[in-house]
Amino acid sequence: MKIAIIGAGAAGCFCAIELKRRIPSAQVDVYEAGRKPLAKVAITGGGRCNLTNSFEGISSLQEVYPRGANLMKRLFKSFNHEDTWRWFEGEGVRLVLQEDRCVFPVSQDAMEIVGTLSRRMRQEGVILHTGFKVTKLGRDCSTGAYSLEFEGHEPVTADKVVVTTGGSPREEGLGFLEGLELETVPPVPSLFTFNLSDREVRSLMGTVVEEATVSLAGTKFTASGPVLITHWGMSGPAILKLSSHAARHLADSAWRGRLLVNWLGIKESEVREMLAGMSRRHAQKLISNTHPEEIPSRLWTHLTAKSAVRQDARWAELGSKGMNKLVNSLVNDEYEITGKSRFKEEFVTCGGVALTNLDQNTLEAKKFPGLYFAGEVTDVDAVTGGFNLQTAWTMGYAVASAISSQD
Ligand SMILES: Cc1cc2nc3c(=O)[nH]c(=O)nc-3n(C[C@H](O)[C@H](O)[C@H](O)COP(=O)(O)OP(=O)(O)OC[C@H]3O[C@@H](n4cnc5c(N)ncnc54)[C@H](O)[C@@H]3O)c2cc1C
Known part of the structure; x- marks a missing residue:
């Protein structure tokens, strides 16, 4: 199975690792427009990376997720902040819970998170392509395969595609999805x-x-x-x-x-x-x-x-x-x-790919089998405090579980 992930950010890298762990025989290619993976994670939390939150004292997820609270509630049943804590500590990252309920690496260094995810991707055999900006995503209706076109590179095909291109305050950020006629919610800045x-x-x-x-x-x-x-x-x-x-x-x-x-x-x-x-x-x-x-x-x-x-x-x-x-x-x-x-x-984007397009358990596009979305590209966003990165880990995990369970 060839799986293409578009965007080497928090959601894309996490999903890639989880996919290779579950389906070692699959070829997982991550296509990243920038020169480095996880560039945004490197600057999160003022360079310290507030990677999740203890969620203590939050009576309703609507308080912290103005958009996507119901979906997150459902997905947290499979992977929540405690799982995030265990996952990173399992990778040797020591974490600390601050008084304000935000969770950081003890090192107070976002590069530890970037390094951990990058190393794990290499060890699992994820193939990372930097400088690969996807300009068009298409689907061959007869075979069900997807085609990815790039700026300055030959196109490729994949059996399954995971879109994790993050937030974009401009609508052009979703331009490569145009041919698929998915419903989108106009992106506007938040925070x-x-x-x-x-x-x-x-x-x-x-x-x-x-x-x-x-x-x-x-x-x-x-x-x-x-x-x-x-x-x-x-x-x-x-x-x-x-x-x-x-x-x-x-x-x-x-x-x-x-x-x-x-x-x-x-x-x-x-x-x-x-x-x-x-x-x-x-x-x-x-x-x-x-x-x-x-x-x-x-x-x-x-x-x-x-x-x-x-x-x-x-x-x-x-x-x-x-x-x-x-x-x-x-x-x-x-x-x-x-x-x-x-x-x-620290802007995040409110809006993006509408949740109505997606199966609420698998994050697969209802109209396009084999196409998944995770992270800030979807119409889910949160207040500050580690909730946005938690979204990326949880959704990346959900997509990997869904693909592996269909394998
Ligand atoms: C300065 C700053 C600080 C932040 N601090 C925190 C924090 O401490 N805690 C927290 O929870 N949240 C924080 N956030 C929010 C958090 O970083 C994001 O919500 C999170 O990174 C989203 O993850 P993602 O994987 O969906 O997208 P991203 O991490 O943004 O990754 C998307 C990737 O896709 C690539 N891409 C985009 N389009 C294409 C294309 N067409 N082809 C190929 N690649 C493409 C991008 O280059 C990028 O690398 C912060 C945000 C900012 C801007």
């Missing part, structure tokens, strides 16, 4: 930070609030966690999560909208109670000098100014109107979003 027009808030760059809730006005999109104020707007885990869940909505509105920040991440009634307590305890103190401990003093100055609280006002002088304004600034602080920025170059 980005927000540019804000408000200069006052941007002047607070470097300010971090640990437990804020952010949402998009007029929508149901909301996310909680740390928020970092930057010189261009806002970043941090809560913003990235929001950008992921609202990726398509934001793309449709040209990355413009209104951001609402609840700086304390608690209900309005609780904030009101908290401020009333402060007002009683600190009646004679200046409001500008006495703030909830969760709110850094520079941000407090900004929020009190926004609420028209006088610099020399004492808590006893706040009054109910002042209280209402201050509560509103703390729970409904509104900013104009004017665009998006990259977060440490």
